[in-house]
Amino acid sequence: MSPKMMRFLFMAPALVVLGVFFVYPILLTFYYSFTDFTGVGTPEFSGLKNYDRIVSRSRYPDALKITVLFTVIVVVLQITLGLFIATLLQRLPAVRNFARAALFTPAMMSFVIVGYVWQFIYSPYNGGLNALLTSAGLEGMTRGWLGDPNTALIAIAIAHVWMFTGYTTAIFLAGYANIPSDIEEAGRLDGASSWQRFRHLELPLLAPSITINVMLATIGTLKTFELPFIMTRGGPDGATRTLSLEIIENLFRSYKFGFASALAIVMLIIVVLVAFIQNKYLRGREDVT
Amino acid sequence: MKLTQILGGASALALLASASLAQSVTLDVTAWKGNEAEPAGMEEIIAMFEEAHPDIAINFSYISRSDTDVVIPPRLQGGNPPDVMMLDMKLVEVWGDAGLLVDFGTDSEWFGRVPEGLAAAIAPDGPAYIMPLEVIGMGLFSNLDLLASVGIDAAPTSIDDLKAACGALSEAGINPILMAGGFPSAVFVIANGLEADTTPVADLGNGTAKFVDDEGFGATLDTLRDLAGANCFDPREMAGVDPWSTALNEFKAGNFAMMPHGAWNIANFSEDPDLNYVFGPVPSPSGTGVASDLFGIGWGIASGSEQQDAARTFVEYWAQPDVLQIMLNAESAYSPFDDGGSGTPELAAPYDAARAAGGVRTYPYSVGQWPASLDPEVWDSLTGFLLNMDQDNEDILIRWDENVEDNL
Numbered sequence: 001m002s003p004k005m006m007r008f009l010f011m012a013p014a015l016v017v018l019g020v021f022f023v024y025p026i027l028l029t030f031y032y033s034f035t036d037f038t039g040v041g042t043p044e045f046s047g048l049k050n051y052d053r054i055v056s057r058s059r060y061p062d063a064l065k066i067t068v069l070f071t072v073i074v075v076v077l078q079i080t081l082g083l084f085i086a087t088l089l090q091r092l093p094a095v096r097n098f099a100r101a102a103l104f105t106p107a108m109m110s111f112v113i114v115g116y117v118w119q120f121i122y123s124p125y126n127g128g129l130n131a132l133l134t135s136a137g138l139e140g141m142t143r144g145w146l147g148d149p150n151t152a153l154i155a156i157a158i159a160h161v162w163m164f165t166g167y168t169t170a171i172f173l174a175g176y177a178n179i180p181s182d183i184e185e186a187g188r189l190d191g192a193s194s195w196q197r198f199r200h201l202e203l204p205l206l207a208p209s210i211t212i213n214v215m216l217a218t219i220g221t222l223k224t225f226e227l228p229f230i231m232t233r234g235g236p237d238g239a240t241r242t243l244s245l246e247i248i249e250n251l252f253r254s255y256k257f258g259f260a261s262a263l264a265i266v267m268l269i270i271v272v273l274v275a276f277i278q279n280k281y282l283r284g285r286e287d288v289t
Numbered sequence: 290m291k292l293t294q295i296l297g298g299a300s301a302l303a304l305l306a307s308a309s310l311a312q313s314v315t316l317d318v319t320a321w322k323g324n325e326a327e328p329a330g331m332e333e334i335i336a337m338f339e340e341a342h343p344d345i346a347i348n349f350s351y352i353s354r355s356d357t358d359v360v361i362p363p364r365l366q367g368g369n370p371p372d373v374m375m376l377d378m379k380l381v382e383v384w385g386d387a388g389l390l391v392d393f394g395t396d397s398e399w400f401g402r403v404p405e406g407l408a409a410a411i412a413p414d415g416p417a418y419i420m421p422l423e424v425i426g427m428g429l430f431s432n433l434d435l436l437a438s439v440g441i442d443a444a445p446t447s448i449d450d451l452k453a454a455c456g457a458l459s460e461a462g463i464n465p466i467l468m469a470g471g472f473p474s475a476v477f478v479i480a481n482g483l484e485a486d487t488t489p490v491a492d493l494g495n496g497t498a499k500f501v502d503d504e505g506f507g508a509t510l511d512t513l514r515d516l517a518g519a520n521c522f523d524p525r526e527m528a529g530v531d532p533w534s535t536a537l538n539e540f541k542a543g544n545f546a547m548m549p550h551g552a553w554n555i556a557n558f559s560e561d562p563d564l565n566y567v568f569g570p571v572p573s574p575s576g577t578g579v580a581s582d583l584f585g586i587g588w589g590i591a592s593g594s595e596q597q598d599a600a601r602t603f604v605e606y607w608a609q610p611d612v613l614q615i616m617l618n619a620e621s622a623y624s625p626f627d628d629g630g631s632g633t634p635e636l637a638a639p640y641d642a643a644r645a646a647g648g649v650r651t652y653p654y655s656v657g658q659w660p661a662s663l664d665p666e667v668w669d670s671l672t673g674f675l676l677n678m679d680q681d682n683e684d685i686l687i688r689w690d691e692n693v694e695d696n697l
Contacts, residue, residue, distance in 0.1 A: 039362045041387025124529055147529010236528050237673030252358040254662040255383045
């Protein structure tokens, strides 16, 4: 058997899985996006009606804006916090392993549990956060955190960051483990302060970890719907209605599989574009460093 | 001797097998009632049915309403449907149109006992894909102890009485009404809008008429604004209250005097023997209040079922008044049939009185008069209205019209 045939045979199972569970669903979704399929029966062709509705109703561009804003908030907070904690733990080897496990625990919890716990924390009546503020003499700051459109999105973002910062930290710590210790040593011997070592030595060498974290966080958050679904159902009045939530609502509440498919295709294009641009920039940055 | 014994044993086994084959049909039945939280008399009625029909066994599966959307369609499409399924009109519209449900026909015995209005709703185009099981009320829960503490001895049924109650409660430092964004405010607005009856209900849902032009719904939004001004509720606070958890817990804890919601909460609230409350109609300008009836659930048979005769027997068993009464008692609901009874407890007497006085308005989504997607849009838009009550009524109502248009 030729080497080429051997390579193909070894790749074949993976290609089949990729084709069946990735390529085929995308093609089917693309087909349904031009129909009025309700999930049962036979889909009927409806042309560009679904895409026309996406651009002509402000609801869907608004959902896209909310999704992007949510993603930016989560990625910035999560990466910053993850990097900060990883840098701290890097300098505290005694507690590093325990802290890493403890920080990772929220990522292992189910979205439903996390959603309900934070919903209680944010509850306007006897919720944990309002109770804490009242006991600290800050009663004027209490509010319905999830009921105020000015705070609902960031409140959900905080819950999301709480859940996944440990994951980000773990990746940064793995990045730190790849930095040769003699570089650190050299920096110390040259009299560089902790901040200088971080800024000029560690941060550039953490570029691959930053790339992975930013890409994973961005793609994951762009697609997220669980926490907005559980905590606010997209409210108040659409203030937390992400594009993924819009897809789920159209699929399983309105039975508009065709329209939901069109939304899913739009989301796919956006995610692919963002991933491509991010990858190009961040990988290029890795090469420079 | 040994051969004779073997042959005799084999014959006996064959006889037993053929007897059991002739005897039993097993029906696969799915429903979003019948679990611990909402027993709905399901277990009892199924046991009674099996005793009355020893040739039919029931294999019952509880599937929540939201899971029904996910679990059942693939089975319907894949040719492996349940025999009998719990349905609501949303599912009837989608699955019936796709030919996946059996048409009971409008000449069946039970269809003749369905009131005209409901009959027209469940069989709008001829085929009847659902046998109704219950109609359940949506109205105003009122804490009698809190009302009595400010000298009010009955739940309000008019807008003026409601405002007066709010004023008295508010002065006494008691939270008057949980007009939460989403469901409770929608119950109030839709009930009052329907009572105004300025436009045929179905016309608003099929695009023939516009909500933005309807005086009734416009006036109801003004009423909501007036209630906020009368210290009935803090609209911005109410916009953030979850109507399915926080609102229910707050009313049950006695922190609010009144709350528009559905009668299905009666079982939950009645768990607290210290909660002295009644369930009445939604207060309205008429003075008698609006009994907002929701046609909830029914049985349907999959057209792909291989046990259609047995399935019909099961479905029709539930149409008997004494059988259905078991479910109505468990659900605090009303029979959908002319000769049926009511399962509502004494504390729902004000709601019963409003029904008897002709104050019934059927919730339009539940009978397919308005598109299903309008329901969450109304909830969202009313939440937005509570967040900013200075906006024009038109800004709210035009969203409803756009939603209707998107569903045409």
